Amino acid sequence: MVRESEVRAGEVVVEAPPPDDAGLVFIGCIHTPWTSRLMTPRQGRVDGPVCRIEIFEPWVPALRGIDQYERLEVLYWLHLSRRDLVLQSPKLRTPVRPNPIGTSMVKLVGVEGANVMVQGLDCLDGTPLVDLKPDRCQFTPLAPPQPGDFEVKD
Protein backbone atom coordinates (compact mmCIF):
# COMPACT_ATOMS: atom_id res chain seq x y z
CA MET A 1 0.00 0.00 0.00
CA VAL A 2 1.43 3.34 -1.05
CA ARG A 3 0.08 6.38 0.73
CA GLU A 4 2.61 9.17 0.74
CA SER A 5 3.76 11.32 -2.17
CA GLU A 6 5.23 8.79 -4.58
CA VAL A 7 3.71 8.21 -8.01
CA ARG A 8 1.83 4.93 -8.23
CA ALA A 9 1.19 2.55 -11.14
CA GLY A 10 -1.41 4.02 -13.49
CA GLU A 11 -0.74 7.59 -12.38
CA VAL A 12 0.44 10.24 -14.80
CA VAL A 13 2.42 13.32 -13.81
CA VAL A 14 1.88 16.48 -15.84
CA GLU A 15 3.76 19.74 -16.10
CA ALA A 16 1.29 21.75 -14.06
CA PRO A 17 0.82 25.46 -14.74
CA PRO A 18 1.91 27.72 -11.87
CA PRO A 19 -0.85 28.00 -9.24
CA ASP A 20 -1.15 31.75 -9.36
CA ASP A 21 -4.62 32.33 -10.78
CA ALA A 22 -5.98 33.14 -7.33
CA GLY A 23 -4.67 33.27 -3.79
CA LEU A 24 -6.04 31.82 -0.58
CA VAL A 25 -5.77 33.05 2.97
CA PHE A 26 -5.87 30.44 5.71
CA ILE A 27 -8.63 31.45 8.13
CA GLY A 28 -7.94 28.85 10.79
CA CYS A 29 -6.33 25.57 11.72
CA ILE A 30 -7.93 22.16 12.16
CA HIS A 31 -6.93 20.07 15.14
CA THR A 32 -7.57 16.32 14.80
CA PRO A 33 -6.19 13.14 16.41
CA TRP A 34 -4.40 12.14 13.19
CA THR A 35 -0.74 12.96 12.72
CA SER A 36 0.04 10.56 9.87
CA ARG A 37 -1.70 10.09 6.57
CA LEU A 38 -1.42 6.35 7.13
CA MET A 39 -3.76 6.62 10.11
CA THR A 40 -6.45 9.08 8.99
CA PRO A 41 -9.88 7.93 7.89
CA ARG A 42 -10.46 8.23 4.13
CA GLN A 43 -13.91 9.63 4.88
CA GLY A 44 -15.01 11.27 8.09
CA ARG A 45 -17.86 9.77 10.08
CA VAL A 46 -20.33 11.72 12.18
CA ASP A 47 -19.75 9.38 15.11
CA GLY A 48 -16.00 9.96 14.82
CA PRO A 49 -13.73 11.82 17.26
CA VAL A 50 -14.59 15.41 18.14
CA CYS A 51 -12.17 17.70 16.31
CA ARG A 52 -11.46 21.36 16.95
CA ILE A 53 -11.54 23.95 14.22
CA GLU A 54 -9.65 27.01 15.45
CA ILE A 55 -10.59 30.26 13.73
CA PHE A 56 -7.96 32.97 13.35
CA GLU A 57 -8.52 36.69 13.74
CA PRO A 58 -9.92 38.77 12.13
CA TRP A 59 -12.48 36.09 11.19
CA VAL A 60 -13.73 35.04 14.65
CA PRO A 61 -16.79 37.38 14.59
CA ALA A 62 -17.97 35.48 11.49
CA LEU A 63 -18.91 32.60 13.80
CA ARG A 64 -21.92 34.57 15.02
CA GLY A 65 -25.04 32.60 14.15
CA ILE A 66 -23.20 29.44 13.13
CA ASP A 67 -24.62 27.55 16.12
CA GLN A 68 -28.05 27.52 14.48
CA TYR A 69 -26.81 24.85 12.06
CA GLU A 70 -26.49 21.18 12.87
CA ARG A 71 -24.21 20.47 9.96
CA LEU A 72 -21.43 22.47 8.36
CA GLU A 73 -19.38 22.17 5.23
CA VAL A 74 -15.65 22.51 5.87
CA LEU A 75 -13.12 23.39 3.17
CA TYR A 76 -9.45 22.86 3.94
CA TRP A 77 -6.09 22.90 2.27
CA LEU A 78 -4.43 19.51 1.89
CA HIS A 79 -1.05 21.05 2.49
CA LEU A 80 0.99 17.87 2.14
CA SER A 81 -0.35 16.83 -1.26
CA ARG A 82 1.44 16.95 -4.59
CA ARG A 83 -0.50 18.76 -7.31
CA ASP A 84 0.80 17.42 -10.59
CA LEU A 85 -1.00 14.12 -11.13
CA VAL A 86 -3.58 14.01 -13.87
CA LEU A 87 -4.47 10.33 -13.78
CA GLN A 88 -4.70 8.75 -10.41
CA SER A 89 -4.92 5.43 -8.68
CA PRO A 90 -7.18 4.11 -7.34
CA LYS A 91 -9.91 6.79 -7.43
CA LEU A 92 -10.73 10.38 -8.17
CA ARG A 93 -11.66 11.59 -4.69
CA THR A 94 -8.05 11.77 -3.54
CA PRO A 95 -5.99 14.47 -1.86
CA VAL A 96 -3.79 14.65 -4.97
CA ARG A 97 -5.40 17.24 -7.25
CA PRO A 98 -4.39 20.41 -9.09
CA ASN A 99 -5.93 22.39 -6.25
CA PRO A 100 -5.73 20.25 -3.12
CA ILE A 101 -8.89 21.43 -1.41
CA GLY A 102 -10.71 18.91 0.74
CA THR A 103 -14.36 19.22 1.67
CA SER A 104 -16.21 17.53 4.51
CA MET A 105 -19.72 17.65 5.84
CA VAL A 106 -19.49 17.66 9.62
CA LYS A 107 -21.79 17.63 12.61
CA LEU A 108 -21.57 20.72 14.81
CA VAL A 109 -20.93 19.79 18.43
CA GLY A 110 -20.51 23.30 19.79
CA VAL A 111 -18.78 26.65 19.58
CA GLU A 112 -16.30 27.64 22.29
CA GLY A 113 -14.93 31.12 21.70
CA ALA A 114 -12.81 30.96 18.56
CA ASN A 115 -13.17 27.18 18.33
CA VAL A 116 -15.79 25.16 16.50
CA MET A 117 -16.06 21.58 17.76
CA VAL A 118 -17.24 19.10 15.12
CA GLN A 119 -17.47 15.41 14.26
CA GLY A 120 -16.93 13.98 10.78
CA LEU A 121 -13.52 15.23 9.72
CA ASP A 122 -10.90 13.10 8.01
CA CYS A 123 -7.89 15.38 7.76
CA LEU A 124 -4.50 15.57 9.39
CA ASP A 125 -3.82 17.55 12.54
CA GLY A 126 -2.65 21.02 11.55
CA THR A 127 -4.59 21.20 8.28
CA PRO A 128 -5.21 24.83 7.25
CA LEU A 129 -8.84 25.94 7.15
CA VAL A 130 -10.09 27.62 3.96
CA ASP A 131 -13.83 27.99 4.54
CA LEU A 132 -16.76 27.03 6.76
CA LYS A 133 -20.31 27.13 5.37
CA PRO A 134 -23.72 25.92 6.50
CA ASP A 135 -24.57 22.57 4.94
CA ARG A 136 -26.39 23.35 1.69
CA CYS A 137 -29.06 20.76 2.51
CA GLN A 138 -30.07 22.70 5.60
CA PHE A 139 -29.71 26.10 4.07
CA THR A 140 -32.70 28.08 2.87
CA PRO A 141 -31.86 31.54 1.58
CA LEU A 142 -33.58 34.26 3.57
CA ALA A 143 -33.22 36.80 0.79
CA PRO A 144 -36.15 37.44 -1.57
CA PRO A 145 -36.40 35.05 -4.54
CA GLN A 146 -34.89 36.00 -7.88
CA PRO A 147 -35.50 34.72 -11.41
CA GLY A 148 -32.82 32.02 -11.62
CA ASP A 149 -34.24 30.26 -8.56
CA PHE A 150 -37.07 28.88 -10.67
CA GLU A 151 -35.26 28.21 -13.93
CA VAL A 152 -35.49 24.63 -15.16
CA LYS A 153 -34.27 22.75 -18.22
CA ASP A 154 -36.30 23.44 -21.40
Added chain:
Amino acid sequence: MVRESEVRAGEVVVEAPPPDDAGLVFIGCIHTPWTSRLMTPRQGRVDGPVCRIEIFEPWVPALRGIDQYERLEVLYWLHLSRRDLVLQSPKLRTPVRPNPIGTSMVKLVGVEGANVMVQGLDCLDGTPLVDLKPDRCQFTPLAPPQPGDFEVKD
Protein backbone atom coordinates in the same frame (compact mmCIF):
# COMPACT_ATOMS: atom_id res chain seq x y z
CA MET B 1 -32.47 44.48 -2.54
CA VAL B 2 -28.72 44.87 -2.73
CA ARG B 3 -26.84 42.19 -4.62
CA GLU B 4 -23.59 43.53 -5.97
CA SER B 5 -20.46 44.47 -4.03
CA GLU B 6 -21.67 47.17 -1.68
CA VAL B 7 -21.63 46.72 2.08
CA ARG B 8 -25.10 46.17 3.56
CA ALA B 9 -26.57 47.01 6.95
CA GLY B 10 -25.23 44.64 9.59
CA GLU B 11 -22.14 43.78 7.61
CA VAL B 12 -18.66 44.47 8.93
CA VAL B 13 -15.61 45.01 6.77
CA VAL B 14 -12.25 43.87 8.13
CA GLU B 15 -8.69 44.52 7.11
CA ALA B 16 -8.13 41.14 5.52
CA PRO B 17 -4.67 39.58 5.48
CA PRO B 18 -3.13 39.21 2.01
CA PRO B 19 -4.42 36.03 0.31
CA ASP B 20 -1.04 34.50 -0.27
CA ASP B 21 -1.02 31.42 1.95
CA ALA B 22 -1.68 29.15 -1.04
CA GLY B 23 -2.24 29.56 -4.75
CA LEU B 24 -4.89 28.13 -7.03
CA VAL B 25 -4.72 27.21 -10.68
CA PHE B 26 -7.95 27.43 -12.65
CA ILE B 27 -8.49 24.05 -14.31
CA GLY B 28 -11.47 25.00 -16.45
CA CYS B 29 -14.29 27.42 -17.09
CA ILE B 30 -17.99 27.02 -16.29
CA HIS B 31 -20.52 28.02 -18.93
CA THR B 32 -24.02 28.79 -17.63
CA PRO B 33 -27.03 30.80 -18.85
CA TRP B 34 -26.51 33.46 -16.17
CA THR B 35 -24.61 36.63 -16.97
CA SER B 36 -25.76 38.77 -14.04
CA ARG B 37 -25.69 38.04 -10.35
CA LEU B 38 -29.19 39.44 -10.15
CA MET B 39 -30.47 36.58 -12.29
CA THR B 40 -28.62 33.51 -11.01
CA PRO B 41 -30.29 31.02 -8.71
CA ARG B 42 -29.06 31.17 -5.12
CA GLN B 43 -28.94 27.37 -5.07
CA GLY B 44 -28.68 25.10 -8.08
CA ARG B 45 -31.45 22.60 -8.80
CA VAL B 46 -30.95 19.23 -10.44
CA ASP B 47 -33.79 19.94 -12.84
CA GLY B 48 -32.15 23.25 -13.80
CA PRO B 49 -30.55 24.17 -17.14
CA VAL B 50 -27.77 21.96 -18.48
CA CYS B 51 -24.47 23.79 -17.97
CA ARG B 52 -21.11 23.05 -19.56
CA ILE B 53 -17.94 22.67 -17.53
CA GLU B 54 -15.00 23.08 -19.89
CA ILE B 55 -11.77 21.49 -18.69
CA PHE B 56 -8.45 23.04 -19.69
CA GLU B 57 -5.33 21.17 -20.68
CA PRO B 58 -3.33 19.51 -19.20
CA TRP B 59 -6.20 18.29 -17.01
CA VAL B 60 -8.53 16.77 -19.64
CA PRO B 61 -7.20 13.20 -19.16
CA ALA B 62 -8.33 13.42 -15.53
CA LEU B 63 -11.92 13.05 -16.79
CA ARG B 64 -11.30 9.38 -17.45
CA GLY B 65 -13.70 7.37 -15.30
CA ILE B 66 -15.78 10.34 -14.23
CA ASP B 67 -18.80 9.05 -16.20
CA GLN B 68 -19.27 6.27 -13.65
CA TYR B 69 -20.66 8.83 -11.20
CA GLU B 70 -24.18 10.21 -11.27
CA ARG B 71 -23.35 13.16 -9.08
CA LEU B 72 -20.28 15.35 -8.84
CA GLU B 73 -19.07 18.00 -6.46
CA VAL B 74 -17.93 21.16 -8.24
CA LEU B 75 -15.64 23.75 -6.65
CA TYR B 76 -15.35 27.11 -8.35
CA TRP B 77 -13.89 30.54 -7.78
CA LEU B 78 -16.44 33.30 -7.18
CA HIS B 79 -14.26 35.74 -9.06
CA LEU B 80 -16.51 38.79 -8.66
CA SER B 81 -16.83 38.63 -4.87
CA ARG B 82 -15.27 40.90 -2.32
CA ARG B 83 -13.34 39.11 0.41
CA ASP B 84 -13.23 41.44 3.38
CA LEU B 85 -16.60 41.04 5.11
CA VAL B 86 -16.58 39.29 8.44
CA LEU B 87 -20.22 39.72 9.41
CA GLN B 88 -22.73 39.33 6.67
CA SER B 89 -26.34 39.89 5.82
CA PRO B 90 -28.55 37.97 5.54
CA LYS B 91 -26.80 34.58 5.86
CA LEU B 92 -23.51 32.76 6.03
CA ARG B 93 -23.68 30.78 2.79
CA THR B 94 -22.89 33.78 0.60
CA PRO B 95 -20.36 34.39 -2.15
CA VAL B 96 -18.67 37.01 0.06
CA ARG B 97 -16.07 35.13 2.11
CA PRO B 98 -12.34 35.35 2.85
CA ASN B 99 -11.81 32.65 0.23
CA PRO B 100 -14.64 32.92 -2.31
CA ILE B 101 -14.93 29.25 -3.21
CA GLY B 102 -18.35 27.99 -4.15
CA THR B 103 -19.36 24.34 -3.99
CA SER B 104 -22.25 22.64 -5.74
CA MET B 105 -23.49 19.10 -5.96
CA VAL B 106 -24.53 18.52 -9.56
CA LYS B 107 -26.07 15.79 -11.66
CA LEU B 108 -23.83 14.47 -14.43
CA VAL B 109 -25.57 14.61 -17.80
CA GLY B 110 -22.65 13.49 -19.94
CA VAL B 111 -19.03 13.97 -20.96
CA GLU B 112 -18.25 15.32 -24.43
CA GLY B 113 -14.51 15.53 -25.02
CA ALA B 114 -13.16 18.19 -22.69
CA ASN B 115 -16.65 19.19 -21.57
CA VAL B 116 -18.68 17.88 -18.67
CA MET B 117 -22.40 18.59 -18.99
CA VAL B 118 -24.22 18.92 -15.66
CA GLN B 119 -27.41 20.16 -14.00
CA GLY B 120 -27.56 21.86 -10.62
CA LEU B 121 -25.15 24.78 -10.89
CA ASP B 122 -25.87 28.27 -9.61
CA CYS B 123 -22.89 30.30 -10.75
CA LEU B 124 -22.28 33.00 -13.33
CA ASP B 125 -21.21 32.28 -16.88
CA GLY B 126 -17.41 32.36 -17.05
CA THR B 127 -16.82 31.23 -13.46
CA PRO B 128 -13.36 29.64 -13.09
CA LEU B 129 -13.30 25.95 -12.15
CA VAL B 130 -11.17 24.91 -9.19
CA ASP B 131 -12.01 21.23 -8.69
CA LEU B 132 -14.35 18.41 -9.68
CA LYS B 133 -14.83 15.42 -7.36
CA PRO B 134 -17.20 12.48 -7.14
CA ASP B 135 -20.05 13.16 -4.72
CA ARG B 136 -18.89 11.93 -1.33
CA CYS B 137 -22.20 10.18 -0.74
CA GLN B 138 -21.61 7.94 -3.75
CA PHE B 139 -17.93 7.43 -3.13
CA THR B 140 -16.61 4.28 -1.54
CA PRO B 141 -12.84 4.11 -1.32
CA LEU B 142 -11.39 1.17 -3.23
CA ALA B 143 -8.16 1.22 -1.29
CA PRO B 144 -7.67 -1.18 1.63
CA PRO B 145 -9.07 0.05 4.96
CA GLN B 146 -6.82 1.80 7.44
CA PRO B 147 -7.11 2.46 11.17
CA GLY B 148 -8.79 5.89 11.12
CA ASP B 149 -11.70 4.53 9.09
CA PHE B 150 -13.11 2.86 12.17
CA GLU B 151 -12.30 5.44 14.80
CA VAL B 152 -15.27 6.72 16.78
CA LYS B 153 -15.74 9.11 19.66
CA ASP B 154 -14.71 7.73 23.08
